Amino acid sequence: MKLAIFTDTFTPQVNGVARTFQRFAEYLDEKKIDYRFFVPETEEDLFSTQIFRFSSLPFFLYPECRLALPNFIHIKKELEKFQPDLIHIATPFNMGLTGLAYGKKLNIPIVGSYHTHFDRYLEYYDLQFLSKFIWRYMKWFHSSFQKTFVPSLETKSELERKGFANVHIWSRGVDCQKFHPHFPSNxxxxxxxxxxxxxxxxxxxxxxxxxxxxxxxxxxxxxxxxxxxxxxxxxxxxxxxxxxxxxxxxxxxxxxxxxxxxxxxxxxxxxxxxxxxxxxxxxxxxxxxxxxxxxxxxxxxxxxxxxxxxxxxxxxxxxxxxxxxxxxxxxxxxxxxxxxxxxxxxxxxxxSRSWDAIFADLLLQYNEVIEHNLHDKVANM
Missing domain, CATH: 3.40.50.2000 (Glycogen Phosphorylase B;)
Known part of the structure; x- marks a missing residue:
């Protein structure tokens, strides 16, 4: 399995999405699964042959999430060279749109994940009038995904009420060796x-x-x-x-x-x-x-x-x-x-919330999409 992942937030940015995908990259390394990440740039020198970074600007509602400025020629060239079996899109901004466009153009199966209730943020910034436009855009954006992954049943129900299809649970775990109670008390x-x-x-x-x-x-x-x-x-x-x-x-x-x-x-x-x-x-x-x-x-x-x-x-x-x-x-x-x-x-x-078990389940769901697409290709030959 070869994976291409597009996200507008990644290490060293500080939020749940960035940390989850950093953890996922570590898991893929452990399992020797080949991948490419397409992510925003960082001020820190974090060189990796599997992570491609692009210039970016802060998103006004959530500055920790960046709006990347993708180099389209570079991304297309890398995707054609890498030939991923599947594209996972994590954010609905510039990088996600780029992954969506090239996934369709190169006929690569696409899945996505929904991480943030941006519409719920609007009331805190007196921007409620944008809510229906955000939902309309998000529904369009996710309509091309063969699966949309969400972290909770509440989120799954919310998206299904809004008319989203093919919504599946991808929960979250915790590193209980890193987060533990055994520290000096004082x-x-x-x-x-x-x-x-x-x-x-x-x-x-x-x-x-x-x-x-x-x-x-x-x-x-x-x-x-x-x-x-x-x-x-x-x-x-x-x-x-x-x-x-x-x-x-x-x-x-x-x-x-x-x-x-x-x-x-x-x-x-x-x-x-x-x-x-x-x-x-x-x-x-x-x-x-x-x-x-x-x-x-x-x-x-x-x-x-x-x-x-x-x-x-x-x-x-x-x-x-x-x-x-x-x-x-x-x-x-x-x-x-x-x-x-x-x-x-x-x-x-x-x-009981093992990251390994959660990521293993995600890979199984990836495999379902890949095999379904292979089956369709064979049937259409």
Missing amino acids: RLREQYNIKAPFLLSFVGRLAPEKDLDILMTIAHQLPEGIKEKVHWLIAGDGPLLEKLQKEKPHNMTFTGYLKGEQLAELYAASDIFVFPSTTETFGNVVLEAQACRTAVIGAKAGGVQEIIKHEETGLLCEPKNIESFVISICRLLDNPTLLRRMELEARKYAL
Whole structure:
């Protein structure tokens, strides 16, 4: 099997799509499957004979996702030389459009994946009027794919309601060796001078679509008896950082962007991971927190509601309902036995989410498409 993958976001950009495809590239290397990635450029020198980078500009709704400026002659030449069995398109922007055009022109089977509810972002930027145009474009864009992969049942249902066909689940995994609970218990507390007995955390892009206004209100409205016992650690970067720092309560610290061991240690040190975002198609950070044996309180919305098992690995709250989140936080902090049980169940659940199994299933779905196309070619001879 030879694969060509087109995406407008890839390492070292920081988002779930980029990290997922970086992990996939590593898996393909391990399995000795030949591939070519067509991705945006980076300021870092990340040379690879299998990854082709092109000039790009930031996408205004999501600067971490780039709008690539493809070199069409170069891409066509590489595809004709490589002769992939299948093209996977990850994003609906310039690079994705290029993959779509050449897949059709060169008669290569095409699949795609849907990662981001861009239409849900619009209300956070007062651009709701664009929603119907985005859905119309997305439906057209995905209509040429023999399969469209989505990370959750909620997303699958949403696309099918909008008239998308051939929608299939490609879930997400977590590296439980990288994200684990076994860190020195006091190191992070000493680093940030945390004296409070309980640590609450959030990890993600600091942008409106993450419902950070809800998070800040939750922090301010915790009962005084609880508020004085907790400290918040907010990890991430984004356009709201300066505003949030001005509005933060005294018991909140912004760590900036964290990755690797530092990120895993933050999850592991947390008593509760609080994630109010309602726009997630999956919610990778939720699964990472669970892998670090941390209970999660999240919104009953999007893909997050499928990762958190209510009353088992954490609690689900009514979306954007401040009181629901406040009550849930108080309940777990007042009940250490329940919290401990949820922590153990969270880690147990994360251990069942193997990247290898998830990628192996994706390859099986690729094979179905490739074999179907071979069958059609033979039938038409």
